[in-house]
Amino acid sequence: MQLKKRRIKLDLSKLKEPFSENDIEWRVQQSGETNGRIWAKVLAYVTARAIENRLDEVCGPENWKNEFRKEGENGEYLCGISIKIDGEWVTKWDGCSASGTNSNIDGFKTALSGSIKRAAATGWGIGRYLYSLDEGWAVICEDGMYSAKLKDSNKWFKWNPPALPAWALPKGEAENFQTSEGNSFTKDDESSKTDSKPKGRKSRAAAKSEEEIKAQGNTIISRIGLVMKREENGSMVFTEPEINQIRGLVANTQLNENGIKELEELEKFVRMELESRLSKMAA
Numbered sequence: 001m002q003l004k005k006r007r008i009k010l011d012l013s014k015l016k017e018p019f020s021e022n023d024i025e026w027r028v029q030q031s032g033e034t035n036g037r038i039w040a041k042v043l044a045y046v047t048a049r050a051i052e053n054r055l056d057e058v059c060g061p062e063n064w065k066n067e068f069r070k071e072g073e074n075g076e077y078l079c080g081i082s083i084k085i086d087g088e089w090v091t092k093w094d095g096c097s098a099s100g101t102n103s104n105i106d107g108f109k110t111a112l113s114g115s116i117k118r119a120a121a122t123g124w125g126i127g128r129y130l131y132s133l134d135e136g137w138a139v140i141c142e143d144g145m146y147s148a149k150l151k152d153s154n155k156w157f158k159w160n161p162p163a164l165p166a167w168a169l170p171k172g173e174a175e176n177f178q179t180s181e182g183n184s185f186t187k188d189d190e191s192s193k194t195d196s197k198p199k200g201r202k203s204r205a206a207a208k209s210e211e212e213i214k215a216q217g218n219t220i221i222s223r224i225g226l227v228m229k230r231e232e233n234g235s236m237v238f239t240e241p242e243i244n245q246i247r248g249l250v251a252n253t254q255l256n257e258n259g260i261k262e263l264e265e266l267e268k269f270v271r272m273e274l275e276s277r278l279s280k281m282a283a
Helices: 012-016 048-059 104-124 128-132 204-228 240-251 257-282
Strands: 024-034 037-046 064-071 076-085 088-097 146-149 156-160
Touching (some): 037 104, 048 076, 076 104, 088 104, 204 240
Antiparallel strands (some): 076 088
16 A cells, blocks of 8 residues: 655744844944944844754755756856745745955855845745844944954954844844843833723724834833843943833833833933943943
8 A cells, every 4th residue: 555645734934933143144234434433334144054954944854955056147146945835846046146256266155155045035035034124333342253344444343243123033032121020121001901991992093003002112122121231241231220220211111102202212322321331341
């Protein structure tokens, strides 16, 4: 008796989930020096190895494959990522040029790596969420994990990447800023819990608007938490009393339109303070 092969049901939505910060790399998009102070704006991207691991985890190594081909005279390499869906191979293609590098070998490596990243993002949504990130400010410091050279000079500098927002992290890493009692820094709408009187049915638009405001506020709060937890050379940049002070300000902020503005101002303040302290530590 011939047994039929069992088809595995793939949950392709998992391909689009955010990656761990360890799987994210950064590149300098712009850099310069103003009044003797080096600055750089950076972009995040996911590594080719992380993409391959994600495909292994979601699809299984036997249910996906990739292939490369060269097209045109400009050295453009195309990558096709194929996934077996319901017994049929489905392929998505995208490419990257090998031009603009210092050697043929470097160009070849860049083109292959770039093409698999583009095919993964545009074709299957892997790492596509990173396209929604704006350029971030690099943290310039002597012991930075990355190094780069200023475009218009031979001066090299080291830098660390900015913190990713909570929505760009896996659930396990997007931990909210914790209070000393272990409660989440992310807020719920306490007014809905304390007032048990029925207030009538709200319109769907109003309810959606409230949910959007609450989500926006919690995202800002998570970003503030990441700033306040920043470590440099093994030490916390902010002291525990300072962290508790910020917790208190957040706890007393209502998640409404005015509260969002207050949280945005608070985030600007703590980020400016962080940059100032890191600059002094690096001096």
